[in-house]
Amino acid sequence: MQKKATALEGLYVIEDFITETEEQELIRAIDSRSWCGNGIAPNPEMKRRTQHYGYEFSYRYRKIMQNLGPLPTFTDFIVKRFKQQKIIDFEDEPNMCIINEYEAGQGIMPHTDAATIFGPIILSLSLLSSCLMKFTHSNNSETQFLTVLPPRSLLIMTKSSRYDYKHSISKDITEWFDGGENGEKQEIIRSRRVSLTFRTVRSSGMDNVVGFCFSISFPNDDLSLFKMIIL
Ligand SMILES: O=C(O)CCC(=O)C(=O)O
Numbered sequence: 503m504q505k506k507a508t509a510l511e512g513l514y515v516i517e518d519f520i521t522e523t524e525e526q527e528l529i530r531a532i533d534s535r536s537w538c539g540n541g542i543a544p545n546p547e548m549k550r551r552t553q554h555y556g557y558e559f560s561y562r563y564r565k566i567m568q569n570l571g572p573l574p575t576f577t578d579f580i581v582k583r584f585k586q587q588k589i590i591d592f593e594d595e596p597n598m599c600i601i602n603e604y605e606a607g608q609g610i611m612p613h614t615d616a617a618t619i620f621g622p623i624i625l626s627l628s629l630l631s632s633c634l635m636k637f638t639h640s641n642n643s644e645t646q647f648l649t650v651l652p653p654r655s656l657l658i659m660t661k662s663s664r665y666d667y668k669h670s671i672s673k674d675i676t677e678w679f680d681g682g683e684n685g686e687k688q689e690i691i692r693s694r695r696v697s698l699t700f701r702t703v704r705s706s707g708m709d710n711v712v713g714f715c716f717s718i719s720f721p722n723d724d725l726s727l728f729k730m731i732i733l
C-alpha cells in the first residue's frame with residue numbers, strides 16, 4: 503500500500519486501501535442501512551443520498567445537528583487500518599463518518615470542509631466508480647488541480663489542500679484526465695460511486711448543537727461526556 507503524494511500540499515491518495523472483497527462487504531452493509539437525503543431528513547433537499555454516523559451534519563446549515571453515538575461496526579476495520587498505517591494518531595480518531603452516494607449525473611459542489619467544525623485531516627474512502635476530484639484555490643479560481651479517485655482508494659486531505667482549496671466532484675457522466683503513459687487523455691465513465699468520509703468533530707464544532715442523543719452505552723466517549731456536561 504503506497505501513499506502517493508500529489509502535486510498539492512497535504513493531498514495524498516492511497517490506492518487499494520481495501521480489497522475487492524472488503525469493498526463488496528461494505529456496500530452490502532451500507533445498502534442494508536437506511537439512506538437519507540433525496541426527500542428524507544436530515545438533508546431532504548439534497549438529490550444525493552447520504553448516511554450519517556457519529557454526528558449528523560446539515561449540508562444546508564453547515565452545522566452539526568446531533569450526536570448519533572459511535573461509528574457502525576462495519577467501519578471498525580477501516581479505522582483500525584488508519585491507525586496501523588499511521589495515517590492518523592490515536593487522538594485524531596475519527597468520530598464521524600458521512601456516506602455519500604453519487605449516481606451517474608450527481609456530484610458535489612465546490613466547498614471546504616468547515617475548519618471550525620472538523621479537524622485537520624479529512625479521509626475519504628471511494629467505492630465502486632472512479633471519479634475526478636477538482637481542487638480550486640479559494641482565493642484564485644484559476645489555480646486548479648485534478649486528482650483521480652479510483653475505487654478502493656483512500657484520499658487524505660490535510661494542510662493546504664484541506665484549508666486553502668475547495669474540492670468538488672462534477673456531475674459529468676464522462677470525465678477526462680491526463681493519465682496515459684504517453685500523456686494521452688484517459689476516460690472515466692461515471693456510474694454509482696459510494697464514498698465514506700471520516701472526520702473528527704472538534705469540541706468547538708458542537709456549539710449550538712440543536713439536538714443531542716445521549717446514550718449511556720458509550721460512557722467512555724469523551725465528546726459525549728463533554729456535551730452532557732455543558733448541556
Ligand atoms: O465523496 C467524496 O469523496 C467527498 C465528499 C465530501 O467532500 C464531503 O462530504 O464533504
Ligand SMILES: [Fe+2]
Binds near residue numbers: 614615669
Ligand atoms: Fe468535502
